[in-house]
Amino acid sequence: MTELSTMKDGVANQAEASDRVLQILAEAGRLFASKGFEGTSMRDIALACGISKSLLYHHFSNKDEIYARVAVGSTLELYLFVRDRIPDGPPSQKIRAFMVATAEYFRRYRWAWIASTTAFWNDPDRQRHKERLTRRDRFENFLRGLIQEAIDAGEIRKVDVPMTGRLILSSLNWMHRWYNPNKSATPEQIAEIFFDMIFNGLRSGELVELPATEPPKAGRRKSR
Amino acid sequence: MTELSTMKDGVANQAEASDRVLQILAEAGRLFASKGFEGTSMRDIALACGISKSLLYHHFSNKDEIYARVAVGSTLELYLFVRDRIPDGPPSQKIRAFMVATAEYFRRYRWAWIASTTAFWNDPDRQRHKERLTRRDRFENFLRGLIQEAIDAGEIRKVDVPMTGRLILSSLNWMHRWYNPNKSATPEQIAEIFFDMIFNGLRSGELVELPATEPPKAGRRKSR
DNA sequence: GTTTTCACCGACCGATCGGTCAAGCCCGGC
């Protein structure tokens, strides 16, 4: 049993929070995601929740705290969420699982994810999201470890590890800009497609298996 | 001679604009990029330019127009900029040139690029950036054409074209979130690295060209 | 020399911002 059991209603890691607080966080996340932090007023949030503005200040001390609960809450357990979904097996499959798990997290906590990755991310005046950034670092370092592992195992070639991590995370982080939940595939399926493209490359031609390597999941790519 | 000759001072396509207007656009772009649209006040812009707020309204009718000049101006000629840098040759090399040219554009007009790709991008209330989006579509469709060309030529395998375009653009569009001009490589060099990873794949192993008899290729998913 | 043009400014406007506060409402325990 992990801290993840406290996740609820699209709002991650908000243990022992009342329904009203969860409602506020959900609505605030949705508004922050669509209009940004500065573009969302406390009146907007109150209106969306059908409550008075004063009530927001009963449950939260100020606007920054609401954002912090949305954004930090959404990244707080991303690392744990993903880590717990990495199976034993070939390192390349761990990278694949990393991508799929991140996509699942994105799907489940989409508004909070968008709010935390877009709103005033580089405002030099504010340090509100510093903690969020350090958690992001832990998440990214975890991926780099997996990549290094795959290199050491000879499964992938000797690429630049930080740059490879950036490529993989770019494909996932940019997804919220074009992903439409009503169309296309699920985020997890998209992550699989991206893994296939990045791992196997776009180039045509047959790959000759190296002795120890395991091809990706059956049915995805013709092999042997 | 193309429209690109009017680019100047990091502000794209602002023909016959006075120095003061260019200064305002440059400062506004920098502020929009770091604090967002709503987070940047007209007073901020005036202060950064060392002029009065009234003067902004002498040169522009309102705040939206300043943003439009920054954002639309920065995407206005992106398509032409990139298109003019695609050489004749193998389609895969055109894709590579596409990525490098986009990276060069990013480097040259970085603040306007960031401002146009981050500020209130999905505010449902506003249609300010509609024109920008249609221009983006033209840009993305151009890339999809290059990918289809490479598939038809047999240079890359039969991947999902829109999804491949999204992967490539993700790697470029997310760059502004981690790129540090004082460290690391130039954007163009980064684009080359990403092209190599995506085109050749991360997987270790030898590529062997098939003879002319091409087996029904798998390794892809539903198309369109 | 007079008029027109134009870049530019300080003062000001109504609206809205984040945030405060005293007071009501509701409901279980006495």
Place this chain on the structure above:
DNA sequence: GCCGGGCTTGACCGATCGGTCGGTGAAAAC
């Protein structure tokens, strides 16, 4: 009955928002 304490409210605050106003001063046009 009635009391206490969370939940909830509307009225209100100073500050700041985007935007407007009348005007200045100097150069250009006549």
